[in-house]
Amino acid sequence: MQQRFPSPHWLACLFLVCFATVSLHAAEPLASWNDTAAKAAIIKFVETVTDEDSVAYVPPEDRIATFDNDGTLWTEHPMYTQLAFAFDRVRTLAPQHPEWKTQQPFKAVLENDLQAVAASGKKGLVELVMATHTGITTEEFEAIVTDWFKTARHPRFKRPYTQCTYLPMVELLEYLRANDFKTFIVSGGGIEFMRPMTMEVYGIPPEQVVGTTIETKFEIQDGKPVLMRLPKIDFIDDKAGKPVGINKFIGKRPIAAFGNSAGDREMLQWTAAREGATLKMLVFHDDAQREYAYGPANGLPDSLFGTFPQDLMDEAKQSDWVVISMKNDWKTIFAPEKD
Amino acid sequence: MQQRFPSPHWLACLFLVCFATVSLHAAEPLASWNDTAAKAAIIKFVETVTDEDSVAYVPPEDRIATFDNDGTLWTEHPMYTQLAFAFDRVRTLAPQHPEWKTQQPFKAVLENDLQAVAASGKKGLVELVMATHTGITTEEFEAIVTDWFKTARHPRFKRPYTQCTYLPMVELLEYLRANDFKTFIVSGGGIEFMRPMTMEVYGIPPEQVVGTTIETKFEIQDGKPVLMRLPKIDFIDDKAGKPVGINKFIGKRPIAAFGNSAGDREMLQWTAAREGATLKMLVFHDDAQREYAYGPANGLPDSLFGTFPQDLMDEAKQSDWVVISMKNDWKTIFAPEKD
Numbered sequence: 001m002q003q004r005f006p007s008p009h010w011l012a013c014l015f016l017v018c019f020a021t022v023s024l025h026a027a028e029p030l031a032s033w034n035d036t037a038a039k040a041a042i043i044k045f046v047e048t049v050t051d052e053d054s055v056a057y058v059p060p061e062d063r064i065a066t067f068d069n070d071g072t073l074w075t076e077h078p079m080y081t082q083l084a085f086a087f088d089r090v091r092t093l094a095p096q097h098p099e100w101k102t103q104q105p106f107k108a109v110l111e112n113d114l115q116a117v118a119a120s121g122k123k124g125l126v127e128l129v130m131a132t133h134t135g136i137t138t139e140e141f142e143a144i145v146t147d148w149f150k151t152a153r154h155p156r157f158k159r160p161y162t163q164c165t166y167l168p169m170v171e172l173l174e175y176l177r178a179n180d181f182k183t184f185i186v187s188g189g190g191i192e193f194m195r196p197m198t199m200e201v202y203g204i205p206p207e208q209v210v211g212t213t214i215e216t217k218f219e220i221q222d223g224k225p226v227l228m229r230l231p232k233i234d235f236i237d238d239k240a241g242k243p244v245g246i247n248k249f250i251g252k253r254p255i256a257a258f259g260n261s262a263g264d265r266e267m268l269q270w271t272a273a274r275e276g277a278t279l280k281m282l283v284f285h286d287d288a289q290r291e292y293a294y295g296p297a298n299g300l301p302d303s304l305f306g307t308f309p310q311d312l313m314d315e316a317k318q319s320d321w322v323v324i325s326m327k328n329d330w331k332t333i334f335a336p337e338k339d
Numbered sequence: 340m341q342q343r344f345p346s347p348h349w350l351a352c353l354f355l356v357c358f359a360t361v362s363l364h365a366a367e368p369l370a371s372w373n374d375t376a377a378k379a380a381i382i383k384f385v386e387t388v389t390d391e392d393s394v395a396y397v398p399p400e401d402r403i404a405t406f407d408n409d410g411t412l413w414t415e416h417p418m419y420t421q422l423a424f425a426f427d428r429v430r431t432l433a434p435q436h437p438e439w440k441t442q443q444p445f446k447a448v449l450e451n452d453l454q455a456v457a458a459s460g461k462k463g464l465v466e467l468v469m470a471t472h473t474g475i476t477t478e479e480f481e482a483i484v485t486d487w488f489k490t491a492r493h494p495r496f497k498r499p500y501t502q503c504t505y506l507p508m509v510e511l512l513e514y515l516r517a518n519d520f521k522t523f524i525v526s527g528g529g530i531e532f533m534r535p536m537t538m539e540v541y542g543i544p545p546e547q548v549v550g551t552t553i554e555t556k557f558e559i560q561d562g563k564p565v566l567m568r569l570p571k572i573d574f575i576d577d578k579a580g581k582p583v584g585i586n587k588f589i590g591k592r593p594i595a596a597f598g599n600s601a602g603d604r605e606m607l608q609w610t611a612a613r614e615g616a617t618l619k620m621l622v623f624h625d626d627a628q629r630e631y632a633y634g635p636a637n638g639l640p641d642s643l644f645g646t647f648p649q650d651l652m653d654e655a656k657q658s659d660w661v662v663i664s665m666k667n668d669w670k671t672i673f674a675p676e677k678d
Contacts, residue, residue, distance in 0.1 A: 061544060138586055182546070195590045205400060206590030207521070207547075213587055218579035218605055225608045227586050234587075235573075240557035247477055247566050248552055248573075249588060251534045251545030266557055269564045 029175040031331075032168040038281070038329040041322045042172065045279040046179050049255060056277035060180035064254045066210075066246060066267060067173070069187035069194060071260040071306035072283050073202060075164040077292040078155065079114065080305055082193050083125075085148055087112075089132035097131075106131070118304055129190075130231040134214060137226040138192065146196045159337050162201050166326075167335045169258070169283070173202055176256070184254075186210045186246055188238035188263055192229075210249040212237045238263045243270035254278075260285070261306040268321055280321040284308065287327040368514040370670075371507040377620070377668040380661045381511065384618040385518050388594060395616035399519035403593045405549075405585060405606060406512070408526035408533060410599040410645035411622050412541060414503040416631040417494065418453065419644050421532050422464075424487055426451075428471035436470075445470070457643055468529075469570040473553060476565040477531060485535045498676050501540050505665075506674045508597075508622070512541055515595070523593075525549045525585055527577035527602055531568075549588040551576045577602045582609035593617075599624070600645040607660055619660040623647065626665040629672045 033039040049058040070076040079087075090100065090109045100106035105124035108116035117124060133141065154164050173183050183204055185194060191211035198204040213234040216227040237245040243266050246254065257264070257271040260283040268280040285306065286293050294300055295308035302309060316323050326333065372378040388397040409415040418426075429439065429448045439445035444463035447455035456463060472480065493503050512522050522543055524533060530550035537543040552573040555566040576584040582605050585593065596603070596610035599622040607619040624645065625632050633639055634647035641648060655662050665672065 061538075064546075191587070191590070199400070207403075207588070209590065216583050216586060218582045218609070220608075225582065225605070225612050227582060243557045243564065243566060244555050247555060248530070249546070251530070251548060266564070269559075270557070273564050 029178070030168065030171050032171055034329055034331055036325075036329050038322055038324045041281075042175070042279065045256070045277060046176065049277055050179050058255055058276065062252065062255065063176075063179070063181040064184065064250060064252050065176050065181045065256040066184045066186040066250075066254040066258070066271070067169070067202075068259040068261070068264045068267070069185050069189050069211075071285065072258055072264070073165055073169050073173075073185070074161070075154065075157070075291060076260075076306045077285075077294070077303070078305075080189070081161045081164075082189050083128075083305075084152065084161070085145070085193065086128045086132045088148060088152060089144075090128065093132065126233065129214075133190065133193075134229040134231040136229055137221075138216060138229060139226070141192055141229055142196055145193055149197050157334070159334075162197050163337055164334065165201055166283075166330070167332050168330045170202060170335070172258075173204070177203065181256070182208065184208045184210060184246075184250060186237065186242055186257075186267060188212055188236070188241075190214070191237075210237055210245045240266045242267035246270065256280075258283070261308050262312050263307075265312060265315065268319075272319060272321075280319070281324055282308075282312070282316055282321055283324045283326065284313075286325055287330075287333070290333045291326055368517065369507065369510050371510055373668055373670055375664075375668050377661055377663045380618065380620075381514070384595070384616060385515065388616055389518050397594055397615065401591065401594065402515075402518070402520040403523065403589060403591050404515050404520045404595040405523045405525040405581075405589075405593040405597070405610070406508070407598040407600070407603045407606070408524050408528050408550075410624065411597055411603070412504055412508050412512075412524070413500070414493065414496070414630060415599075415645045416624075416633070416642070417644075419528070420500045420503075421528050422467075422644075423491065423500070424484070424532065425467045425471045427487060427491060428483075429467065432471065465572070468553075472529065472532075473568040473570040475568055476560075477555060477568060478565070480531055480568055481535055484532055488536055496673070498673075501536050502676055503673065504540055505622075505669070506671050507669045509541060509674070511597075512543070516542065520595070521547065523547045523549060523585075523589060525576065525581055525596075525606060527551055527575070527580075529553070530576075549576055549584045579605045581606035585609065595619075597622070600647050601651050602646075604651060604654065607658075611658060611660075619658070620663055621647075621651070621655055621660055622663045622665065623652075624665060625667075626669075626672070628666075630665055 030039055030042065048054050048056045049063065051057055067073055070080050087109050090106055094100055094110060100110060105117050105120035105128055108120065149160060149162050152161060153159060154161055157164055176183055185198060185204055187194060189211050191209055191213050194211055195206040195209050198209050215230040215232045215234045217230055219226055219228055253274045254271045255274060256279040257267050258281045259267060271278050272280055285291065286298055294303035296302055296310045297308060297313045369378055369381065387393050387395045390396055406412055409419050426448050429445055433439055433449060439449060444456050444459035444467055447459065488499060488501050491500060492498060493500055496503055515522055524537060524543055526533060528550050530548055530552050533550055534545040534548050537548050554569040554571045554573045556569055558565055558567055592613045593610045594613060595618040596606050597620045598606060610617050611619055624630065625637050633642035635641055635649045636647060636652045
């Protein structure tokens with residue numbers, strides 16, 4: 001049987017197909033972005049690399065996008081979230097460590113003296129991390145982190161740290177994935193501090209999280225294999241470590257990379273040096289009212305967390321890296337608080 | 340308009356749906372496996388963990404399967420493929436190194452004396468790898484490896500090493516992925532030696548390859564960022580290193596793990612200790628005619644490559660790990676040679 005004209009069924013099918021297509025696109029992508037150059041740059045890039053007729057077409061398996069976390073996907077002030085976690089761990093463990101009352105940097109933490117902690121330098125910070133992040137199994141650490149994320153609150157925004165993520169960036173992650181990008185976190189933060197929350201918060205599974213690692217050791221404890229977290233840094237995924245981490249963990253060069261500080265410079269350089277179209281963006285914190293403003297390009301002192309020196313701004317301009325102004329490019333910073 | 344009975348269009352649609360379903364399942368999974376206990380164990384496990392009504396159901400995002408490479412997915416005799424590559428590199432680079440004519444282990448390689456290479460021990464092997472795998476950029480190394488895979492041939496099977504993969508294991512990878520597993524390689528082999536071929540050969544993308552790594556360093560050379568491969572081991576992904584590598588790179592515990600030697604013991608223990616159903620399998624090389632037979636459980640001396648001591652066989656039996664007999668469980672070892 002052959003029919004020359006569309007039957008009502010055929011029309012119904014067509015309607016369903018159209019309807020399905022429309023509803024998939026009903027939620028406007030990047031809805032929390034203002035219609036500025038930053039948003040236009042993202043859309044132009046994605047449309048170009050996904051257009052099979054474009055010379056800049058990139059097949060889905062090579063659509064790798066890497067995101068810094070602190071200051072790029074979520075708030076890093078008044079201090080890195082992981083440092084807030086370490087501070088809370090020091091307070092929790094203090095009764096077992098009476099010596100901390102007089103010993104830096106622990107004394108400073110117990111006295112809530114951020115300047116004194118900072119004065120202890122990198123050595124002090126490493127000591128803090130080792131005392132609070134190691135000597136337990138990976139499973140124990142995961143449970144502690146998971147529990148902390150449930151209870152801890154950001155001191156200014158009074159909401160869980162997992163809700164101090166930037167809505168426009170979460171939309172960007174979703175927009176890229178809807179266009180068959182594979183999204184990775186490439187952060188200086190601890191890989192095992194991030195993994196318990198990245199799937200729920202960013203839609204990024206643990207195996208797509210690259211970060212700083214500490215050494216672990218396989219042991220049999222009471223007949224059960226465990227991985228003990230040793231007080232030794234294995235790899236620092238920051239600055240020149242970011243391309244190293246990308247190469248080690250991902251093994252492909254990103255076509256899009258997103259950061260917000262001097263720690264992301266080499267990741268953006270590494271991405272930019274790829275042949276073909278690439279997108280490099282830096283989130284710039286210039287919104288003291290809705291979030292934070294810091295750094296010389298704001299006419300403010302540089303920041304301990306998320307340093308954005310003038311020469312990074314200069315390099316961004318010279319290299320066609322897109323600087324995202326939180327103040328001007330984002331309609332909204334955070335999603336409404338969830339219960 | 341409402342119709343009570345299926346119209347011809349409706350039937351045509353139904354037919355199309357059925358046809359599409361049938362054609363998806365037309366190729367019998369695990370076709371190169373004999374109908375023995377090993378194949379039954381695989382199918383039973385997969386059907387159980389994918390059955391939403393089963394207490395052992397595992398959601399897709401947790402269906403992580405890890406595979407050793409040498410001796411599990413491809414041939415590791417008469418020597419590891421990567422060692423054959425290193426030997427070829429020594430021969431290629433020898434004119435620039437006249438001192439190698441008298442210096443071990445290079446002299447032994449140039450004289451094709453595998454016993455003497457072995458006698459140089461771990462120190463000698465590390466020297467070989469450093470001399471042949473480092474001092475160049477990651478891109479240069481990738482190009483060399485890619486080129487070598489095109490030209491090198493296995494000495495016995497006279498085909499590219501990339502065609503010395505086990506067809507039943509490639510079918511197993513496909514079967515698992517068809518059931519929404521994410522398949523990873525977790526090998527003692529060099530991560531950057533494997534990545535150029537794993538997608539084509541196993542359908543496993545670079546970001547799902549875990550292996551031994553050497554240190555790399557980010558540098559700007561002639562204004563272009565590169566990663567230099569340094570003569571220093573970063574991480575050895577073998578034995579107790581395998582659970583460490585799995586935790587570091589994947590961040591989730593496998594529910595299925597596949598190996599073939601003492602180097603895989605801890606990976607299988609780590610997998611077995613997960614709560615819920617798990618599958619642990621060891622490929623046993625007992626087929627001298629079609630591939631190789633080695634190890635004490637064959638009544639043969641233990642092997643330099645892919646050691647399978649008697650106590651591993653004992654542990655497998657005690658722990659319900661499935662031992663795959665290449666001779667009895669596999670209809671075919673290799674796919675027909677491709678041009």
